Amino acid sequence: MATQTSSQRQAAGQRAAATRKRNATKRSASATKAAARRTRSSAGATAQDARRTTRHATRTAGRGVDAATTRLQVIGRQAQRALLIQLGAAATLQDNVRRTARTYTSLDLVTREFNRLERRGERALSRGRRGIKRDARQAQRAVERQWDEVRSDAEGVVKQIRRVA
Numbered sequence: 001m002a003t004q005t006s007s008q009r010q011a012a013g014q015r016a017a018a019t020r021k022r023n024a025t026k027r028s029a030s031a032t033k034a035a036a037r038r039t040r041s042s043a044g045a046t047a048q049d050a051r052r053t054t055r056h057a058t059r060t061a062g063r064g065v066d067a068a069t070t071r072l073q074v075i076g077r078q079a080q081r082a083l084l085i086q087l088g089a090a091a092t093l094q095d096n097v098r099r100t101a102r103t104y105t106s107l108d109l110v111t112r113e114f115n116r117l118e119r120r121g122e123r124a125l126s127r128g129r130r131g132i133k134r135d136a137r138q139a140q141r142a143v144e145r146q147w148d149e150v151r152s153d154a155e156g157v158v159k160q161i162r163r164v165a
Contacts (some may be wrong), residue, residue: 007084011077018074021067028060 004012035053103109 005081007077007081011074011081014070014074014077018067018070021063021070025060025063025067028056028063032056032060 032053035056103113
């Protein structure tokens with residue numbers, strides 16, 4: 001599994017927390033509705049039962065607000081991550097431009113860079129030459145093998161003709 005940045009880990013954790021809170025809110029709302037239904041239908045319902053049901057309903061509403069807040073935080077984290085990626089790319093570009101400018105503003109550094117490029121060009125050229133030489137040697141060996149086969153076949157034919165004659 002690929003490693004995650006801290007922003008990715010935080011966003012994943014907040015998404016999971018939002019899901020847990022949303023599910024808890026659904027369970028709490030269902031339980032509160034059932035309690036309210038029982039309180040209304042019960043003939044012996046007391047004021048205390050009604051207050052308890054009201055407290056549950058208030059808590060459920062609070063959980064719903066908390067779950068919605070968490071979802072908004074997840075969206076904010078994702079937007080923040082997109083911004084941080086762009087800032088990181090811009091910082092990298094800035095570093096590269098500075099490095100290039102520093103290289104080509106000093107005569108010593110320019111000379112050193114040109115020498116490095118020259119050596120790299122020589123290496124590429126010598127690699128190409130070695131490859132061509134290798135291919136030529138392989139082709140030469142293949143032709144020599146074929147020539148040896150043709151010569152031995154010709155010698156065999158000459159021997160047969162001498163025997164017959």
